[in-house]
Amino acid sequence: DTAVSQTPKYLVTQMGNDKSIKCEQNLGHDTMYWYKQDSKKFLKIMFSYNNKELIINETVPNRFSPKSPDKAHLNLHINSLELGDSAVYFCASSHYQETQYFGPGTRLLVL
Amino acid sequence: RKEVEQDPGPFNVPEGATVAFNCTYSNSASQSFFWYRQDCRKEPKLLMSVYSSGNEDGRFTAQLNRASQYISLLIRDSKLSDSATYLCVVRPDNAGNMLTFGGGTRLMVKP
Numbered sequence: 001d002t003a004v005s006q007t008p009k010y011l012v013t014q015m016g017n018d019k020s021i022k023c024e025q026n027l028g029h030d031t032m033y034w035y036k037q038d039s040k041k042f043l044k045i046m047f048s049y050n051n052k053e054l055i056i057n058e059t060v061p062n063r064f065s066p067k068s069p070d071k072a073h074l075n076l077h078i079n080s081l082e083l084g085d086s087a088v089y090f091c092a093s094s095h096y097q098e099t100q101y102f103g104p105g106t107r108l109l110v111l
Numbered sequence: 112r113k114e115v116e117q118d119p120g121p122f123n124v125p126e127g128a129t130v131a132f133n134c135t136y137s138n139s140a141s142q143s144f145f146w147y148r149q150d151c152r153k154e155p156k157l158l159m160s161v162y163s164s165g166n167e168d169g170r171f172t173a174q175l176n177r178a179s180q181y182i183s184l185l186i187r188d189s190k191l192s193d194s195a196t197y198l199c200v201v202r203p204d205n206a207g208n209m210l211t212f213g214g215g216t217r218l219m220v221k222p
Contacts, residue, residue, distance in 0.1 A: 031208060043155065043198070043212040056209050090154055097208045102154035 003027050004103035006091050012109045013081055020077045021106045023091030031055075032074035033092040033100065034066060043090070049074055050096055081110045114138060115213035117199050123219045128189045132216045134182040134199030143202035144175055146184050148195045149215065155198055158184075189220045 004025045013019055025032065033056075034046040047066040048056035054066070063079040074093075078085060091103040117134045124130045136144075144161035159166065161173040161182055172185040182199055199213035 033208075040214065041196070042214050045209050045211075048208065094208060099157050100208070100210065102156070104154050105152075 004091060004093055004101050006089075006103040006106050008106060009104065010107050010109075012111065014111055015081055015083060017081050018077070018079045019081060019108075020075055021089055021091075021108075023074045023076070023103055025072055025091075025093040025101075025103075027093055027101065029093040029095055029101075030071055031094050031096050032068065032071075033094075034074065034076050035090040035092060035102075037088040037090060037105070039087070047074075047076075083110050086110045113214070114211045115199055115201050117197075117213040117216045119214055119216060121217040121219050123221060124189055125221055126189055126191060128220075129185065129187045130189055130218060131186075132184045132197055132199075132218075134184075134213055134216075136180050136182070136199075136201045136211075138201065138203050138211075139180060141180075141201045141203050144173075144182050145200040145202075145210075146171075146173060146182075147198040147200050147212075149198055150195045155212075158197070186218075189218075191220050191222065194218055194220045 007022045031050045033048045037043045046060050049068040052068045065077045068074045086109050088105045090105045092100040094100040115136050146158040147155040148158045149155040159168050161175045165174045170187045174183045196215040196217045198215045201211045
């Protein structure tokens, strides 16, 4: 009965690899988000999709590519991983302009 | 200057104490304000919205001062379970749903 779920929960990988993180929500929301929380705990928006269309795209390297196959899913693909990509990535969802509900996070460690 | 600034703490208080957190934001066009709570290694969760007239939810009181661009959260009769990081969150405008998070204030309630 998880509302917003992410896989994997932990991801340890080598620099230069390509990896994906998946997010699914069963709340019937039309908007989904990706946030990055770095080691200093600052949580920053990366992307937002509304009805499968990109509506927010903050200054993020183009190695990061979100994909929304349908309203309930928003995946994040990262190419050529770098040390600085190590962080916790949170997916969230909401009805447009309403309260955002966060997933449990994916802890990414790039070695 | 950060868009949303908070004292990182930690605030160490005994059970039953009253504690107040403050937050300042730089964008005077900000429309919506929230306090989120984040437990250690967990996702952020909405604690309460902050309304212009101030609002209360049980032991929690939130205040907004638009002139000073200042938000506060007061917790009365602190419980051990209140120990967490409290995130001040601002939505710059109502054209989108982009949330700007402060770095959080850590609260530790001791027996």
